[in-house]
Amino acid sequence: MKASMTLSGLLVALIAVFVGTPALAMEGVPARFGQILVDQLEARDADDGTVAAWSANAWYGGDINKLYFATEGERLMDRGGETESLETRLAWSRAFAPYWDWQLGVRRDWQPDDPNRDWVSVGVMGVAPYFFETEANxxxxxxxxxxxxxEAEYELLFxxxxxxxxxxxxxxxxxxxxDLGIGKGLATVEAGLRLRYEIRREFAPYIGVHWERKFGDTADFARDHxxxxxxxxxxxxxxxxx
Structure with a gap:
């Protein structure tokens, strides 16, 4: 109950901060706009079978303040559609330098067999030198x-x-x-290489390879299971x- 109330309070505070900015628009601040990006919606040929995976985000706001939402997860299609992981995140995003935002928000992990877990998130995201898109939370x-x-990502245009x-x-x-099979320290590393063809700027099919590796006690927990x-x-x- 306490965790639920804390999460609800943070959500209300985030929305209140964001919604409380309309008066600025009357003082010449540019109008709000938004975007929805489904960065990955894919099928993976994993050892355990075919996995449906997604990673998407959306934001709405102005040049300085934005309301940011992100979700990612995996669903094993060969076992009756069992969801292996699902994460959602809501944050207030504020620009502090050209191409850089800091974020304050909340995250929820929707566990298939265990109680859901809530987190407070603090992070930065932006474009590093040489156009690397980076994010730290x-x-x-x-x-x-x-x-x-x-996280880090780079786009190489052929x-x-x-x-x-x-x-x-x-x-x-x-x-x-x-309970989640996670050890202290470095737990997981994921890397991917995807080649997409933009039929239109807004729509691009792709193929690629995705690699995941567990380390330390996290790897030991996985082997034990x-x-x-x-x-x-x-x-x-x-x-x-x-």
Whole structure:
């Protein structure tokens, strides 16, 4: 109950901060606008079967303040559509430098078999030198749990329509969580290489490869449950935005 009230309070505070800015529009601030991006909607050929995976985000606001929403997850299609992971995040995003925002928000992990888990999130996202899209988020949860997630992505244009995107993501945890099979320290690294063709700027099918690796105690927990510590998957999907 306490965690639920805390999450609700943070959501209300985020929306109140955002909604409280309309008066600025009367003082010459540019009108609000928004975007929805489904960055990955794909099928993965994993060791356990075909996995449907997605990663999407949306934002609405002005040049300085935005309301930001993100979701990602995986669903194993060969076991009656069992959802393996689902995460949603809502944040207030504020620009502090050209091409850079800091964010304050909340995150919820929707567990298929365990109680849902809530986190407070603090992070930065933007474009680093040489046009690397980067994101760093610190998540603080109940019972002293914490996660630091680092992400980087780059787009290499072969032509105006054919684009190769390498990306990498690493997660580090400050405390062991045996219920989720997560060890302290570096837990997982994911890397991908996707080649897309933009039929239109807003619609692009792609193919590629996705690699996942568990480390340390997290890898040991996976092996104890009969799972592999690493997996390399061929992927095919689409990228859309509007």
């Amino acid at each position: 610190l998540f603080l949860g109940e019972s002293g749990h914490s996660e630091l997630r680092l 032509t105006q329509r054919l684009i190769l995107t390498p990306e990498v993501e690493a997660s580090l945890y400050g405390k062991e969580d045996r 009969g799972e592999d510590a690493s997996d390399t998957m061929l992927v095919a999907g689409i990228r859309v935005w509007y």
